[in-house]
Amino acid sequence: MTQIALEQPPVKQIRDATAWARLKVNRDWLGFWFMLPAAAILILFLAYPLGLGVWLSFTDARIGRSGTFVGLENYEWLWGDNVFWLSVFNTLLYTTVASTIKFAVGLYLALLLNENLPFKAILRAVVLIPFIVPTVLSAIAFWWIYDAQFSIVSWSLKHLGLIHENINFLGDVWNARWSVIFANIWRGIPFVAITLLAGLQTVSPSLYEAATIDGASAWQRFRYITYPLLTPIIAVVMTFSVLFTFTDFQLIWVLTRGGPVNATHLMATLSYQRAILSGYLGEGSAIATAMIPFLLAAILISWFGLQRRKWQQGENND
Amino acid sequence: MRDFTRRTLVKGGTAATAVGALTGPALLNWAKAWAQSSPFKPEAGAQLSMLRWKYFVQSEDDAFVKIMEAFTKATGVKVTISRESYEDVQPKASVAANTGAGQDMFWGLYSLPFLFPQKVLDVSDVADYLGKKYGGWVPSAQVYGKGTGGKTWLDIPVCYSGSLMNYRISSMEKAGFKEFPKTTDEFLAYATACKKNGTPGGFALGHAPGDANAWAHWCLWAHGGNLVDKNDKVVINSPETAKALEYSKKLYEQMIPGVLSWNDASNNKAFLAGEIHWTDNGISIYVAAKKDPTKQAIAADMNHAYYPIGPVGKPTEFHLMYPLLAMKYTKYPDACKALMAFMLEADQFNAWLIASQGYLTHTLNAYDKNPVWTMDPKTAPFRDVAKRTLTAGGLGSVGEQAATAISEFVVVDMFASYCAGRTDVKGAMSDAERQAKRIYRS
Numbered sequence: 006m007t008q009i010a011l012e013q014p015p016v017k018q019i020r021d022a023t024a025w026a027r028l029k030v031n032r033d034w035l036g037f038w039f040m041l042p043a044a045a046i047l048i049l050f051l052a053y054p055l056g057l058g059v060w061l062s063f064t065d066a067r068i069g070r071s072g073t074f075v076g077l078e079n080y081e082w083l084w085g086d087n088v089f090w091l092s093v094f095n096t097l098l099y100t101t102v103a104s105t106i107k108f109a110v111g112l113y114l115a116l117l118l119n120e121n122l123p124f125k126a127i128l129r130a131v132v133l134i135p136f137i138v139p140t141v142l143s144a145i146a147f148w149w150i151y152d153a154q155f156s157i158v159s160w161s162l163k164h165l166g167l168i169h170e171n172i173n174f175l176g177d178v179w180n181a182r183w184s185v186i187f188a189n190i191w192r193g194i195p196f197v198a199i200t201l202l203a204g205l206q207t208v209s210p211s212l213y214e215a216a217t218i219d220g221a222s223a224w225q226r227f228r229y230i231t232y233p234l235l236t237p238i239i240a241v242v243m244t245f246s247v248l249f250t251f252t253d254f255q256l257i258w259v260l261t262r263g264g265p266v267n268a269t270h271l272m273a274t275l276s277y278q279r280a281i282l283s284g285y286l287g288e289g290s291a292i293a294t295a296m297i298p299f300l301l302a303a304i305l306i307s308w309f310g311l312q313r314r315k316w317q318q319g320e321n322n323d
Numbered sequence: 324m325r326d327f328t329r330r331t332l333v334k335g336g337t338a339a340t341a342v343g344a345l346t347g348p349a350l351l352n353w354a355k356a357w358a359q360s361s362p363f364k365p366e367a368g369a370q371l372s373m374l375r376w377k378y379f380v381q382s383e384d385d386a387f388v389k390i391m392e393a394f395t396k397a398t399g400v401k402v403t404i405s406r407e408s409y410e411d412v413q414p415k416a417s418v419a420a421n422t423g424a425g426q427d428m429f430w431g432l433y434s435l436p437f438l439f440p441q442k443v444l445d446v447s448d449v450a451d452y453l454g455k456k457y458g459g460w461v462p463s464a465q466v467y468g469k470g471t472g473g474k475t476w477l478d479i480p481v482c483y484s485g486s487l488m489n490y491r492i493s494s495m496e497k498a499g500f501k502e503f504p505k506t507t508d509e510f511l512a513y514a515t516a517c518k519k520n521g522t523p524g525g526f527a528l529g530h531a532p533g534d535a536n537a538w539a540h541w542c543l544w545a546h547g548g549n550l551v552d553k554n555d556k557v558v559i560n561s562p563e564t565a566k567a568l569e570y571s572k573k574l575y576e577q578m579i580p581g582v583l584s585w586n587d588a589s590n591n592k593a594f595l596a597g598e599i600h601w602t603d604n605g606i607s608i609y610v611a612a613k614k615d616p617t618k619q620a621i622a623a624d625m626n627h628a629y630y631p632i633g634p635v636g637k638p639t640e641f642h643l644m645y646p647l648l649a650m651k652y653t654k655y656p657d658a659c660k661a662l663m664a665f666m667l668e669a670d671q672f673n674a675w676l677i678a679s680q681g682y683l684t685h686t687l688n689a690y691d692k693n694p695v696w697t698m699d700p701k702t703a704p705f706r707d708v709a710k711r712t713l714t715a716g717g718l719g720s721v722g723e724q725a726a727t728a729i730s731e732f733v734v735v736d737m738f739a740s741y742c743a744g745r746t747d748v749k750g751a752m753s754d755a756e757r758q759a760k761r762i763y764r765s
Contacts, residue, residue: 067723068417068439082761087754153581154593175584176529178743262530265583266740281414282730283762284438284723 059297061290068284079291088267089292092275096299098182099271100250103189107246108239110190111197116227118198119205129202136195144259147188151175151260175261178268185269188256193249197242204238205231236310244307248300272296353670354397361665362452365658371402373662374416375430376409376645379484379607379682386678390671397665400658409643410532413438413730419650427653428662432532433715434726436477436648437470443477444649449660450476453667458688461709467644471720478646479663482683484605485642485708486537488628491621494522494600503628507545507570510631514577517600524601525578525593527585528739533643534587535735538603538630540641542574543567543734544713545633550728550759551719557759559737560752566634568741568748575742583743595621603630605643606681606705627704629711642684642712681705724763733758 028034062079066072083089118129135143150157151174159171175181212230221229254273257263263270263278270278272292280289378384384406391402405426407415412431419425420439429435436443450468454460460468464480490503498516500509517523527534543549548564551557575582579599582589590602595611595618602608612622630640647666649659665671667687676685677695681702685693686709696706716725728734737755740746746754 068421086757088758151584152592153584153589154579154596154598170580173581173584176581177583178745181584261584262586264529264739266736266743266745278731281417282410283727284417284730285727 058290059294061286062288062294064287066286066290068281068286072287075287079288080295082288083291083295088270089275089295091267092263092270092272092292093295095182095269096251096271096273096296099186099189099253100247103186103193103250104243104247106190107193107197107250108243111194111242112201112239114194114198115201115205116231118202129199132198133195135192136199140192140255141259143192144188144256147184147191147256148260151184176265178265181261181265181269185257185260188260189250189253192256193246196249197246200242201235201238204235208234240307240310244303247303251296251300251303354393357665357668357670358397358661361661363449363657363661363664365398365400365661366655369400369655369658371400371428371653371655371658371662372405372426373402373428373430374405374407374412374426376412376432377406379605380610380679383675383679383682386675390666390675393671394662394665398658398661400655400662402662410730416648423652425650427655428647428649428659430481430645430647433644433646433729434467434721434723435646437722438726440470440477440723442651444651444653444656444659445475445477446479446649446660446663447474447476449479449663452664453479453687457667457669457690461686461688463644463709463712463714464686466714466721467646470722471716478648479667480686481645481647481667482685483642483644483709483712484533484682485684485705486533486603486605486640487704487708488630489594489602489604489608489625490524490628491522491600492624492626494520497522503626504631505629507631507633511570511573511577514574514601518577522600523577523579524599525582525585525590526574526603527587527590528575528582528735528742529585529589530732530735531585531587531589532730533605534585534590534603535732535739536729537641537643539571539735539738540713540717541603541630541639542571542633542738544639544641544717545631545635546570547633547635549717549719550734550755551716551724551763553718555716555719555724555763557756557763559733559759560756564737564752565748568738568751570633571738572742583739594625597621606702609701610680610682626701629704629707638711639713640708640711641715642708644712644715645683684708719763727762728759731758731762733762 061072063074063076064072065075065078114132118125118132122128149155153171153173153176156171156174158174159168162168162172173180174184208231212234213226216226216230252273253271254277257269257271257274258277261269263274267275272295276289276292276296278289279285279292283289375387378387388404391404395401409432412429413435415425416429416431416435417438419429420442450460460480467480468476468478470477488503494517495503495513497520498513500513500516504510504513514524526538528539529535543564546563546567548559548561548567550559579593590599590604591608591611593599594602594604594608595615606627609622609625609627612618612625629638632638647663649656649663653659666675669689672685672687672690673693676683676690676693677698679695681695681699682705684705684707685691691706696703714721714725715729716722719725733755737751740754741748741751
């Protein structure tokens, strides 16, 4: 009897269900299946190129031939390369100054647009214009504005009798730096302003009403209601803003190509010049890879910031 | 690009026959006869695509398109042309070479094929055929075609674009010169006088691939400086280079402010606006001035001259070479060769040279007789640029290192950083030396 029971066919059938068949219907695996297409896209178009870029930075690959592994040779060379360090300095300066001003002016604009202004809808649309214009087009416009001979700014000031010689916008080291930073700020403000404005709209008016009844001043309303409630958005906006600024390429390329004498070369433009124009894929990749730690730092700061409830909901709400 | 179907093939074939039949032999007889007698026979059903540098003179491109159309009619091979700003041809070609996909042919700058010599089609047979038929290639073109001491032709060195001195005649005379200065010392005196008269000039010192590289190399070579010697050993750190730097700074002080930011278009704009009275450029300023009714005075008052000769006592000019290459990955190597040969045959090339109004200079000796060089005496200096130019890399090889040094602006940045006062002579030379050694390491 026992032997017969053990050899019953149904038991055998259950064993026939393959691991694959079970995986297909297993609820625990369902999530995995749904994530698979997205993961495939991310791996194919993000992780793989990134991994390849990092790998190339350890080789002496040139355009047209795959290189051999050279270890840290590219990085050692860059360590002693004045132009590379200059580009790091330029990138940090560019990012810090431009992001700070973009944030300050963007926040101010957002607060302004959040008030009840006449023609509010039109004004909000107008603010977006610099962001809508393709970067290359606005860069070309700035190229004319900054032209050594035909600058509209120089022309106007000359006609007003304020200056006698054209301003050397892009030919002087520091002038060139401030000029490209200004162009970047002009272009980047709408993104910050409009996103912060969206954040402002989510703040419940009743909080302001309550605060007003309690006798809070305008500054106190901003400091204790607007600012804490806006922090998560600020963190996201500024992360993006810093990332965009840090990796900027088009503006610089059109305006100066990294000149004068490499004074406006950013890491991104230097990487392009070395990797594509000069054909040193390995070295260019090393410069691009050297940007990763900076970008990671920017992301981590906001990531940990977002995790903290203090950041999200004000200081006393632990 | 090459995704033709049977239907398009049939259509192409019938179209070619139809055109031939309809317009009769008169229009096409030469091209047809050429197609029949040429040693280069395109593959059946071939189609070609070419990326070329974007024209500076519209009529040149029109003539070019006509040649392509004639080729299609004669051989049935359709040619798709795309155009990019000349410094952008190189990255595209490099990526195509790297990935094995892209246009069949690239027409770019300087020593483009030497960036990826093992990826380009050997076109020695085309070069030999053309050389024999048209009085031989000028020596500089042979270097650009075969490399230094090379045996096989990697490209067809189609033409040069001369970069010569552009100057205003009236301001030159006002500065006390009857003709354009012939030596570097005279040139400095001329520039000084021009500045004093309020008619300054200027050379691009920004990252201007054409104009800046042309004058910076001229200045370096004119004083006996060199990036590398004939064995490609870096020798930039030398007393001769120091002299060139000192000279450039004196010259820079006489230039209009802002040249450090100039790209290739800046001096054209400034010259045509009357802001500058001398610069280095192709013939495009003159062509543009002639075409614009409001600039007739400038066209009449300007002329071209060779670069002044420096202490080395011989011409040290550096002109833009436009080599045409075909990629090894092309499915139709014979069609590529046929097109190369067709472009440079007298019946096409002569008309094309005339249409380019002096912007392009031939590299085959027989074309010295082209009427474009005598129709307007102001184009005459451009006839000789192929014979006067030194090649990329100077004394050294015209290989990929030379191409890299040019695209990295090693020489331009050396001059720019010294002229801008960012470094002293020694610093400028040692920075360039370090960069060059990296490029030329074995």
